[in-house]
Amino acid sequence: MLVFLHVTGQTTDQWLAELDKNIEQSGRYDATWQAEIDALKKNPLKNTPAEQFTTCLGLYEAYKIFNYDSAFDYAKQLQVAAARLNDPSKEVYARIKLGFTLISSGMFKETLDSLNSINIQGMPDSVKAEYYSLMGRYYYDLGDFDNDTYHTPLYIAKGNKYIDSALQLYPPASFSYSYYTGLKDIKSGNNDKALLEFQKTMSRQDLTHHQLAVAASTLSDIYIKTGQTDTAMILLIRSAIADIQSSTKENAAIFNLAQLLYKKGDVKRASSYIEKAIADAGFYGARQRKVQVSSILPLIEGEKISRVEGQKTILITYSTIATVLLLLVVVLAAIILRQVKKLQLAKQIITTAHHKEQEINYRLTEANKIKEEYIGYFFNTNSEFFAKIEKFKEALDQKVAYRKLDEVMALAKTINLKKEKEELLKNFDKVFLKLFPNFVDEFNAFFHEEDRIKLKGDELLNTDLRIFALIRMGIHDTEKIAQILEYSVNTINTYKTKIKNKSIIPNEEFEHRIMAIKTV
Known part of the structure; x- marks a missing residue:
């Protein structure tokens, strides 16, 4: 029996710290789970089909939320063992297990092809219930994947019909009955009923880690829709912790949590959790989850780059x-x-x-x-x-x-002295033109039309104007002007001579006329 943490008394930051600890220990949880699988593998497949069926089923159950390739392999072996038993119910049961593996990996076409080949007439109620709930999940997942206003409602309606059939067969006191009842309410938009059902489900004392993870993750959808982000985050954290502790690699909680954190501006944690989601999806082989992660990862990484650039x-x-x-x-x-x-x-x-x-x-x-x-x-x-x-x-x-x-x-390589100098000169231009807003017009009045300075669209002053702007500010020392503008003294003298020679003002009076330009 699982003893799980309660929300009361813990802040979101405390829950996040707890999740970070579990992520650090995830390797230990996975090693323990792998050791249990290895122990199962040490038991050689017996010669009888019944023994082979039992062994393959145990290994399938161990792999179904841990690794797609292995789960798929043992689901196929389970079908072989069921065929050798010549037991139709076990053959259908094995095919349903294969369908679960395919939908968990996001292989929608293959899932439907596999499930459509199943004839459940005459099957036990438990097999029918599992088949109907899997078909319901298929259409729900397909609707979420399409996420449009036309196809998604049709898929949800089909999913609801299958879930209704499953609920007629599940025992009312079972986790599956409670979970699928709440899930159907969410898909149908009955959030109030769903909330009550999931709160009842979450209060059960017999939940496994995986059941808690599934229930908490699904319940978080209601709080996300109603804008109660903090509660949704805590539920997703609880779900992610349970996934880690049960070595569940086919998961959605930590990915959804990363999305919420990104929206709240916690890019560092969002990036860390997305990396965890990518690692889990890659380990399991979940194609659909990889697609989901790829949609948010560029945004998070782009935001990280933007913040780095800002720094x-x-x-x-x-x-x-x-x-x-x-x-x-x-x-x-x-x-x-x-x-x-x-x-x-x-x-x-x-x-x-x-x-x-x-x-x-x-x-x-x-x-x-x-x-x-x-x-x-x-x-x-x-x-x-x-x-x-x-x-x-x-x-x-x-x-x-x-x-x-x-x-x-x-x-260090990002240092751009040229840009800093340009920014310094631009700031000088702004302050100078604030004092002498008519400087450019009055300066151009000293020349014929063809010799007047025409500034580019983003220029406030150019080098010619800056030289005489500095003179207007009282800096007549050519060497000092050269230092400020980072030119040689000869270059500054050449600029000044060239400009004065073009002017209609005598050379010896030019700087006096510059000094006569007034502030506002």
């Missing part, structure tokens, strides 16, 4: 980050210092030349705007870089701690 915001090493930050500090400090000096000069001009008061006030306001915008930009950039450093360190520490050296190398 790859740290794209440079500590030394490179430090260098870039230092460069930003130097550049921004130089800008601020230069603006402070301009403010001091402006104050002196105000006290000595009242007629220039308006111009000086404007420069003071402009300088304050520039200072405020770029101080904010400076601290925001620093904050982002420090956050990147922290995330990169955490990711790197974790991989080093687990000795995932290949992943460490892979993480």
